[in-house]
Amino acid sequence: MSTTNTDTFAEQTVTESLGTLNTNAQQGLSADEADRRRAQYGYNEILEKEESVWHRLFRRFWGPIPWMIELAAILSAMVQKWEDFSIIMVMLLVNAVLDFLQEHRALNALKALKAGMAREVNVLRDGRFKRIPARELVPGDILQLRIGDIVPADVQLLSGDYLLIDQSALTGESLPVSRKVNEVAYANTIVKQGEMLALVVNIGVNTRFANVVSLVAKAQLKERSHFQKMVIQIGNFLILITVALVLLIIMVSLFRHENIIEILRFSLVLTVAAIPVALP
Numbered sequence: 001m002s003t004t005n006t007d008t009f010a011e012q013t014v015t016e017s018l019g020t021l022n023t024n025a026q027q028g029l030s031a032d033e034a035d036r037r038r039a040q041y042g043y044n045e046i047l048e049k050e051e052s053v054w055h056r057l058f059r060r061f062w063g064p065i066p067w068m069i070e071l072a073a074i075l076s077a078m079v080q081k082w083e084d085f086s087i088i089m090v091m092l093l094v095n096a097v098l099d100f101l102q103e104h105r106a107l108n109a110l111k112a113l114k115a116g117m118a119r120e121v122n123v124l125r126d127g128r129f130k131r132i133p134a135r136e137l138v139p140g141d142i143l144q145l146r147i148g149d150i151v152p153a154d155v156q157l158l159s160g161d162y163l164l165i166d167q168s169a170l171t172g173e174s175l176p177v178s179r180k181v182n183e184v185a186y187a188n189t190i191v192k193q194g195e196m197l198a199l200v201v202n203i204g205v206n207t208r209f210a211n212v213v214s215l216v217a218k219a220q221l222k223e224r225s226h227f228q229k230m231v232i233q234i235g236n237f238l239i240l241i242t243v244a245l246v247l248l249i250i251m252v253s254l255f256r257h258e259n260i261i262e263i264l265r266f267s268l269v270l271t272v273a274a275i276p277v278a279l280p
Contacts, residue, residue: 006154006208009201010184014158017199021140025158028124028142037138044137044153044203046210056103060096068239079264121152124197137200145185146195153187153203160196165189170209245270 009017018025029037060066069092076085119134124142134152137143145151145163157163157179164176167189176192179185185198187207204210246267253263 004202006184006186006202006206009156010182014156014182014199017156017201018158021199021201023140023142023199025142027127029138029140030126034125034136034138034141037140038136041138041206042204043135045135046205053104057096057100060099061092066092066096068242075264075267119150119152121149137203139200139203141200143198143200144195145191145198147191147193149191151185151187151189151191151198153200154184154207154209155198156184156201157181158197158199160194162194163191163196164193166192170212242270 004020009020012020023029061070069088073085073088073092076082076088120131121134121137122129122144123132123137124144125132129144137153142158143152143155145155151165159181161180163179163185165179165185166176167173167186170186170189181196184201187203187209202208249267249270250263253266254260
C-alpha cells in the first residue's frame with residue numbers, strides 16, 4: 001500500500017508527481033498496468049464492518065435497563081405470577097423488535113442510497129477516455145473533473161483553468177475553495193465550478209476522507225455525548241438504588257421470618273416500578 005501522504009504531493013509539481021507514479025500524461029495507464037496496481041493497492045473504497053442481524057437483535061436485550069426488565073420477568077416466574085410475567089415479556093419483546101425494525105429500515109435506506117450513488121468517472125486509459133466505476137480507480141490514473149462531480153479520490157490537478165470545490169463535508173468550510181494546477185483536491189468533495197484533468201494520488205483508506213472518518217469513529221468509541229452520559233448515569237443510579245432496596249427488604253423480611261413468596265412479590269413490584277419507562 002502507498003504510504004505517501006496526499007499533502008506531500010501538494011509540495012511538489014504535478015510533473016514530479018507523474019514521475020513518482022510512473023504515469024504518462026497523454027496516454028494514462030494501460031489496462032494491464034491498472035490491473036496490476038489494483039492488485040497492489042486494492043479497490044478505491046472504504047470497507048465497512050457490518051454488524052450481523054442476530055447481534056443487532058440480541059443487543060436490544062443487553063444493558064442496564066433491559067437487565068432490570070429481565071430481572072422483573074424472572075421474579076415474576078419465581079413467584080408464579082404468570083400474568084405479570086407474560087405482560088413484562090411482551091413489553092420487552094415488542095420494544096426490542098420495534099427498535100430493531102426501525103434501525104433495520106434505516107440501514108436498508110442507507111444501503112439503497114449508497115447503491116444509487118454508485119459513481120462512474122471519466123478516466124484516461126490506453127490513450128482514450130472511458131467511463132469506469134469509481135471503485136476501480138488506481139493511483140496514477142488521470143481523470144476528468146467537471147461541475148457537479150464528486151471527487152472520487154485524492155487527486156492533484158494536472159491541467160485546466162481552475163476548480164471551485166465544496167469541501168464543507170471534510171473541513172466545515174462554508175464557501176467553496178479555488179484549486180488550480182499542482183494543488184490537491186480531496187475525495188468526496190464536490191466540484192461546484194470549472195473543468196480540469198487530475199492525477200489520482202491516493203485511493204480508498206489512504207485518502208484524507210478515510211483519515212477523517214477513522215478519527216471520528218475513534219472519538220465516538222472513546223467519548224459519549226452529554227445526553228448519553230446522563231442517561232447511563234440515571235440508569236445506573238436507579239439500578240443501584242433498586243438492588244440496595246431489594247436486598248434490604250429481603251434481609252429485613254427474613255429476619256422477621258416472613259413468607260419468602262411475599263418477599264419476592266414485593267421485590268417484584270419494586271423492581272418493575274423502578275424501570276424508567278421514559279428513558280430511551
